[in-house]
Amino acid sequence: xxxxxxxxxxxxxxxxxxxxxxxxxxxxxxxxxxxxxxxxxxxxxxxxxxxxxxxxxxxxxxxxxxxxxxxxxxxxxxxxxxxxxxxxxxxxxxxxxxxxxxxxxxxxxxxxxxxxxxxxxxxxxxxxxxxxxxxxxxxxxxxxxxxxxxxxxxxxxxxxxxxxxxxxxxxxxxxxxxxxxxxxxxxxxxxxxxxxxxxxxxxxxxxxxxxxxxxxxxxxxxxxxxxxxxxxxxxxxxxxxxxxxxxxxxxxxxxxxxxxxxxxxxxxxxxxxxxxxxxxxxxxxxxxxxxxxxxxxxxxxxxxxxxxxxxxxxxxxxxxxxxxxxxxxxxxxxxxxxxxxxxxxxxxxxxxxxxxxxxxxxxxxxxxxxxxxxxxxxxxxxxxxxxxxxxxxxxxxxxxxxxxxxxxxx
Amino acid sequence: xxxxxxxxxxxxxxxxxxxxxxxxxxxxxxxxxxxxxxxxxxxxxxxxxxxxxxxxxxxxxxxxxxxxxxxxxxxxxxxxxxxxxxxxxxxxxxxxxxxxxxxxxxxxxxxxxxxxxxxxxxxxxxxxxxxxxxxxxxxxxxxxxxxxxxxxxxxxxxxxx
Numbered sequence: 001x002x003x004x005x006x007x008x009x010x011x012x013x014x015x016x017x018x019x020x021x022x023x024x025x026x027x028x029x030x031x032x033x034x035x036x037x038x039x040x041x042x043x044x045x046x047x048x049x050x051x052x053x054x055x056x057x058x059x060x061x062x063x064x065x066x067x068x069x070x071x072x073x074x075x076x077x078x079x080x081x082x083x084x085x086x087x088x089x090x091x092x093x094x095x096x097x098x099x100x101x102x103x104x105x106x107x108x109x110x111x112x113x114x115x116x117x118x119x120x121x122x123x124x125x126x127x128x129x130x131x132x133x134x135x136x137x138x139x140x141x142x143x144x145x146x147x148x149x150x151x152x153x154x155x156x157x158x159x160x161x162x163x164x165x166x167x168x169x170x171x172x173x174x175x176x177x178x179x180x181x182x183x184x185x186x187x188x189x190x191x192x193x194x195x196x197x198x199x200x201x202x203x204x205x206x207x208x209x210x211x212x213x214x215x216x217x218x219x220x221x222x223x224x225x226x227x228x229x230x231x232x233x234x235x236x237x238x239x240x241x242x243x244x245x246x247x248x249x250x251x252x253x254x255x256x257x258x259x260x261x262x263x264x265x266x267x268x269x270x271x272x273x274x275x276x277x278x279x280x281x282x283x284x285x286x287x288x289x290x291x292x293x294x295x296x297x298x299x300x301x302x303x304x305x306x307x308x309x310x311x312x313x314x315x316x317x318x319x320x321x322x323x324x325x326x327x328x329x330x331x332x333x334x335x336x337x338x339x340x341x342x343x344x345x346x347x348x349x350x351x352x353x354x355x356x357x358x359x360x361x362x363x364x365x366x367x368x369x370x371x372x373x374x375x376x377x378x379x380x381x382x383x384x385x386x387x388x389x390x391x392x393x394x395x396x397x398x399x400x401x402x403x404x405x406x407x408x409x410x
Numbered sequence: 411x412x413x414x415x416x417x418x419x420x421x422x423x424x425x426x427x428x429x430x431x432x433x434x435x436x437x438x439x440x441x442x443x444x445x446x447x448x449x450x451x452x453x454x455x456x457x458x459x460x461x462x463x464x465x466x467x468x469x470x471x472x473x474x475x476x477x478x479x480x481x482x483x484x485x486x487x488x489x490x491x492x493x494x495x496x497x498x499x500x501x502x503x504x505x506x507x508x509x510x511x512x513x514x515x516x517x518x519x520x521x522x523x524x525x526x527x528x529x530x531x532x533x534x535x536x537x538x539x540x541x542x543x544x545x546x547x548x549x550x551x552x553x554x555x556x557x558x559x560x561x562x563x564x565x566x567x568x569x570x571x
Contacts, residue, residue: 059542066527067551071558102434231488234464234516245488247463252491343434344466344484344495355466357482372466372484377516409542 022048029394031060037136037398038405042382049390054383061405069369073335074100074176077369082170084371085407087132088125088350090161092407093174094118098255099345099356100176103338109305114178115257116298120191121161121173123287123294127198128157129350129402130238130280130287137277137399138209141218146205153201156194163187176336177311178304188295195288202284210278219274223385223397226271233384234377237352238279239401243271249348261293276400310336335364351375351402373407415439415459415494422452428499436495443481443498447508453485453494454513461485461494467510467520469528473554477501479530483510483517500530509535527552 030041039060045053065084069077081096082089097118101107135150158168163184165173173180209215225235227243240247248265250258266282268275304311308327317324340362346355355372378401386394416430419439426449428440441449453461466484479500486493500507509532511518519541521532526540529550540547546565549556 059544062542064551067558105434231462232464232515234514236463247488341433342436342438344436344493346465353465355484357466357468357484359470368470370466370468372468376519377464380516380519 024052029391031057037403040403040405042394044391044394046391051386051389051391051394054386056379056382058379058405058409061409063406063410065371065410066369069366071365073364074338074366075331075335077366078172078174079170082172083406084373084410085129085350085354085404086169087404088129089169089171090118090121090125090173091129091347091349091354093171094122094256095345095347095349095354095356097174097176098347099343099358100336100338102343102345103341103358103360104176104310104336105339106177106305106307106310109177109307111178111302111305112257112299113182113301114303114305116294117179117183117303118174119256119258119261120183120291120294120298121164121171121179123291124157124161124191126348126350127284127287128154128161130284131157133350133399133402134205134209134277134280137396138205138215140395140399141215143209143212143215146208149201149205149208153198156197160187160191160194163190175304175311177307178302180304182303188298192292192295195291198284199288202281206281210281216274218392218396219272219277219400221270221272221274222389222393223273223276223400224271225381225385229381229384230271233381235352235381237349237374237378238276238283239378240352241265242268242275242279244269249346249353253346255347257294258290260297261290263287263290273396273400337362337364338366346372349374349407351378351404351407371407371410373410375401375403376408379403379408415453415492418456418459419449419452423449436493438495438497440497440499443500443507446481446483446496446498447510447513449496450483450485450510451513453496458490459487460489461487463488464514464516465493467517467524469524469530469552471528471552471554479505479528481507481524481530505529506531506533508533509538511535526550529553 025046027044027046028041029044031039041057043055044051065080068080077096078093081092084092131150131154135147139147161171162168164187165171225243227245230240230243236247244267246265246267251265263286266279268279312331313324313327318328338360340360342359344355344357346353352374354374357370358366359368361367385397416437416439420427426442426445428442430439453459463486465486468482470480472478472480477499481498481500483496498507507530509521521535522539522541524530525538526543527550532538548562
């Protein structure tokens with residue numbers, strides 16, 4: 001082999017420009033990595049610092065939601081649904097309830113007050129979802145203060161949800177035919193006060209992040225996706241909207257009482273991580289707007305439809321009348337008899353279109369229950385987004401996907 | 411509104427459309443599995459339909475019925491704001507269907523999941539591996555004849571005793 005002489009002190013410019021020949025290297029990121037938001041493994045093929053290819057291996061959190069659902073009654077699935085997207089369990093609760101109500105043909109019979117409460121708890125969940133995503137991503141890029149501000153704000157939201165449902169995280173609050181409990185006295189005023197505090201926390205974090213040089217350098221122009229590619233990859237929610245497509249189920253197919261509120265759908269222009277951050281931030285503000293209108297409009301009245309083939313009768317009837325007792329017994333033992341058929345119901349979850357495809361064979365248990373998790377197709381297209389990027393770019397890109405293992409791996 | 415979609419499908423594909431219904435407002439077409447790629451590419455590209463958003467793909471096991479499996483596609487048109495469900499029946503003895511990943515890249519993992527859980531082979535899929543389970547997993551967990559409490563043999567790496 002010919003060796004070249006390099007005389008010290010005489011710099012040869014051509015030698016310095018010459019790149020070292022490298023071979024692609026395979027490296028594991030995960031399954032347990034601090035930036036992985038759960039347990040997931042990425043097998044990266046690196047060329048120096050550049051990512052050439054990535055293979056995502058998931059399933060570490062697979063809990064057989066769909067198999068378990070086939071063996072549970074329709075009401076028993078709410079606790080499982082809580083654990084799908086565990087950062088916004090109320091939205092999953094509502095999504096599942098609406099799928100079963102569609103099959104039962106009672107979607108129009110839900111009491112109005114229950115619909116408003118569902119919107120209120122759902123939007124609170126959405127706020128907590130976005131706060132977590134933005135806060136955690138900011139922390140991974142070194143901004144620890146906004147993380148504390150936003151997680152503190154999330155804790156306020158969860159305290160409110162705990163007060164209404166009894167559980168801080170896995171609420172199981174929604175029922176088929178309504179919701180289980182009314183708003184506690186004074187809860188609405190307390191919530192409106194909390195919204196003001198959340199707005200303050202958002203302003204504080206925004207002041208630290210939005211024009212922060214380090215944050216913008218890491219986020220801008222990273223993880224860019226065109227609108228066409230995002231649609232073909234099945235993106236929805238804030239990630240799709242960051243590319244400029246204003247698809248929001250609440251606007252495109254207004255369900256519940258969403259057609260009665262004024263709110264905007266923020267969209268991005270460049271489809272990069274920075275736009276995803278901004279879209280989430282503005283969506284929190286829109287959710288606060290919806291919440292204020294919902295609290296002002298919420299009518300008095302029932303919170304569960306009084307049809308005892310679907311909802312449990314009041315305890316007074318269960319203990320004192322034979323009809324009430326039998327209705328209670330049948331609902332607990334056999335479950336709600338859902339007529340045979342199939343339905344696909346879709347709502348706007350924290351990460352996008354949350355769909356439930358339910359097939360019933362006329363018994364009290366679903367024949368098939370399938371969940372279309374919004375972050376599942378988005379996670380799938382991570383290799384496309386990080387191709388050619390630096391290893392450190394994976395962290396913000398992955399953070400802005402808002403991968404929730406429970407929802408993605410079911 | 412999208413009953414028009416079903417009319418268009420029947421008109422274009424004739425006998426390949428085995429049945430249609432609009433239960434609970436969800437327009438559904440059952441099509442012959444040999445023509446699924448053609449049907450989906452028509453739904454995606456026809457200027458009156460433009461079902462460009464791949465919403466969902468899954469499978470249902472109607473155990474005891476012939477044909478046993480049903481692969482279910484849910485599509486959405488962002489331009490026309492309407493939805494359609496396409497179903498293809500797949501028999502137990504030949505559980506294969508054409509892959510639609512080249513039409514809708516989003517369905518890549520969805521098809522891997524159906525292979526993993528139901529054992530349906532997607533012809534032409536670029537990388538048909540199990541998604542949630544490990545490669546040495548035996549059987550397909552969401553099939554109706556897979557008991558919920560079935561146990562799997564312990565996986566040992568080579569060289570381990």
